[in-house]
Amino acid sequence: MAKIIVITSGKGGVGKTTSAAAIGTGLAQQGHKTVIIDFDVGLRNLDLIMDCERRVVYDFVNVIENDATINQALIKDKRVDNLFILPASQTKDKDALTIDGVERILSELSESFDYILCDSPAGIEQGAYLALYFADAAVIVTNPEVSSVRDSDRIIGLLQSKSRRAEKGDTPVEEHLLLTRYNPERVEKGEMLSIEDVKDILAIPLLGVIPESKSVLAASNKGIPVILNDQSRAGKAYADAVSRFLGKDVEHRFIEPEKKGLLRRVFGR
Amino acid sequence: MTEVIDKEVKEAVNQSFQIKGGMVTLMVLELLYIDYRRFAQELQKKVASAPNLFNETPIIISLEKLDHPSEYLDFERLIEICRSNDLVPIAVRGGTEGQSQQAQVLGLGKIPSATKSSGKSAQEQLLRDTSARSINESVETSAANSETLTLETTPKFQSTKIVRQPVRSGQRVYARGGDLIVLASVGDGAEVLADGNIHIYGSLRGRAIAGIEDKDNAHIFCQSLEASLVSIGGVYMLDEDMRANHWKDSVHIHLDNENLHIEKL
Ligand SMILES: Nc1ncnc2c1ncn2[C@@H]1O[C@H](COP(=O)(O)OP(=O)(O)OP(=O)(O)O)[C@@H](O)[C@H]1O
Ligand SMILES: [Mg+2]
Numbered sequence: 001m002a003k004i005i006v007i008t009s010g011k012g013g014v015g016k017t018t019s020a021a022a023i024g025t026g027l028a029q030q031g032h033k034t035v036i037i038d039f040d041v042g043l044r045n046l047d048l049i050m051d052c053e054r055r056v057v058y059d060f061v062n063v064i065e066n067d068a069t070i071n072q073a074l075i076k077d078k079r080v081d082n083l084f085i086l087p088a089s090q091t092k093d094k095d096a097l098t099i100d101g102v103e104r105i106l107s108e109l110s111e112s113f114d115y116i117l118c119d120s121p122a123g124i125e126q127g128a129y130l131a132l133y134f135a136d137a138a139v140i141v142t143n144p145e146v147s148s149v150r151d152s153d154r155i156i157g158l159l160q161s162k163s164r165r166a167e168k169g170d171t172p173v174e175e176h177l178l179l180t181r182y183n184p185e186r187v188e189k190g191e192m193l194s195i196e197d198v199k200d201i202l203a204i205p206l207l208g209v210i211p212e213s214k215s216v217l218a219a220s221n222k223g224i225p226v227i228l229n230d231q232s233r234a235g236k237a238y239a240d241a242v243s244r245f246l247g248k249d250v251e252h253r254f255i256e257p258e259k260k261g262l263l264r265r266v267f268g269r
Numbered sequence: 270m271t272e273v274i275d276k277e278v279k280e281a282v283n284q285s286f287q288i289k290g291g292m293v294t295l296m297v298l299e300l301l302y303i304d305y306r307r308f309a310q311e312l313q314k315k316v317a318s319a320p321n322l323f324n325e326t327p328i329i330i331s332l333e334k335l336d337h338p339s340e341y342l343d344f345e346r347l348i349e350i351c352r353s354n355d356l357v358p359i360a361v362r363g364g365t366e367g368q369s370q371q372a373q374v375l376g377l378g379k380i381p382s383a384t385k386s387s388g389k390s391a392q393e394q395l396l397r398d399t400s401a402r403s404i405n406e407s408v409e410t411s412a413a414n415s416e417t418l419t420l421e422t423t424p425k426f427q428s429t430k431i432v433r434q435p436v437r438s439g440q441r442v443y444a445r446g447g448d449l450i451v452l453a454s455v456g457d458g459a460e461v462l463a464d465g466n467i468h469i470y471g472s473l474r475g476r477a478i479a480g481i482e483d484k485d486n487a488h489i490f491c492q493s494l495e496a497s498l499v500s501i502g503g504v505y506m507l508d509e510d511m512r513a514n515h516w517k518d519s520v521h522i523h524l525d526n527e528n529l530h531i532e533k534l
Pocket of ligand 2: 045
């Protein structure tokens with residue numbers, strides 16, 4: 001039985017897809033058979049970040065509509081063993097996802113995978129709801145600013161009341177806070193919320209803090225999940241988060257302002 | 270469901286009376302489709318299952334969720350059904366111009382629609398069946414402005430409602446007929462209401478409305494005052510009124526001579 005993990009946030013553009021790609025890759029690197037499903041029908045981003053855009057033949061909606069089998073639609077990652085992508089449809093309307101269709105596909109994937117990651121679209125509408133409904137665990141991606149924190153709070157409320165686990169009265173969905181685009185210098189100046197502020201408001205366990213880093217955009221432009229760049233601070237922070245997810249006790253890094261030398265200040269990584 | 274009506278204090282003139290703005294919590298009866306016989310039967314059943322529930326309670330009839338919004342409505346009949354079940358309709362919310370006029374003739378007030386955008390959002394669609402099931406739940410997450418008929422069967426002034434988890438943005442908890450104790454924080458965009466007192470063992474960032482039934486003995490306590498609104502017995506304060514004093518303090522709020530009084534704990 002696979003563990004179903006939703007990567008969600010409420011607010012758009014906070015780093016869900018970046019995080020889904022990184023965490024999925026990290027789990028696969030650790031030897032777990034992992035599939036990342038793109039629930040963002042109509043936008044299709046995940047395949048760009050994973051560099052499999054030109055290998056998409058069938059997509060999630062084709063499988064839901066029985067135009068293709070799951071195996072026809074799954075794309076195997078070329079770099080990391082055990083890693084698969086189920087891309088979203090770029091052409092279909094977002095109502096193409098149905099709760100029964102999603103359930104059928106998740107249960108079929110559950111038989112052969114260890115982890116199923118659902119990359120949620122922004123918002124709290126149908127797509128986001130379907131991405132979280134079947135989750136066993138949730139990674140709540142949050143930026144250190146007020147509107148993002150508030151939307152995360154809203155999403156946590158939905159997980160606690162509208163997920164399948166909540167409706168059935170099963171053990172609640174596991175909650176993990178992932179603070180991304182964290183900039184310790186700006187926090188110090190009071191321009192952003194601190195880790196403590198966010199933890200205090202959301203009151204769920206902290207899985208990781210991913211620093212704001214240019215290497216993220218560079219990696220996604222090249223189609224390489226940032227976790228594969230072991231020079232990048234964001235990549236290292238994602239690797240730490242994956243270890244914590246798997247139960248290891250790892251200290252948080254990159255959460256204090258950097259004491260930069262002159263060269264690093266000029267060339268900044 | 271509860272409905273909070275904000276009115277500005279327009280004027281307090283004249284010798285024989287005063288006009289005061291305030292907040293009143295009212296039940297809203299949302300009609301989903303028109304079938305007078307079914308409506309009468311279902312309402313009767315609801316009353317039979319909770320005899321003390323209605324008790325001449327004023328209600329607002331909402332036309333906003335009607336499946337055929339502009340259909341002709343027999344208001345006389347609707348009012349009659351409500352009255353015979355101990356509900357006192359006082360106003361109509363939403364509906365067409367013609368419908369409001371009809372209602373006005375029969376002595377009902379008119380309240381503008383709560384949901385301005387008329388098209389049903391996907392979110393509302395999504396929540397519709399779950400909310401239909403949540404009739405007896407008091408914690409519910411709903412889209413902004415989408416409201417549901419929440420009727421609690423708890424008899425008056427008996428229970429204290431204890432909430433152990435944070436009340437999150439978009440959620441609303443109502444302790445009908447008693448006090449509310451929250452053993453966590455109330456988030457920005459969340460709302461807690463009680464007929465009696467409200468105790469929050471955490472930060473209050475959203476809205477707290479106490480003393481809906483018993484304003485003279487209602488108090489609000491919280492460990493950090495960061496609220497967007499607090500109200501007791503209809504007298505309210507907004508965050509701008511509170512920021513200067515006692516912001517982020519642990520406080521006790523109560524009514525003193527029709528004014529809200531905030532004291533540091
Ligand atoms: N740690 C980071 N440092 C710098 N930039 C980042 C970081 N994380 C994400 N970004 C950038 O933020 C932008 C949005 O990221 P991403 O697409 O992952 O967000 P999303 O939450 O999936 O967005 P959407 O809601 O549109 O699906 C991208 O340009 C990405 O490169
Ligand atoms: Mg995305």
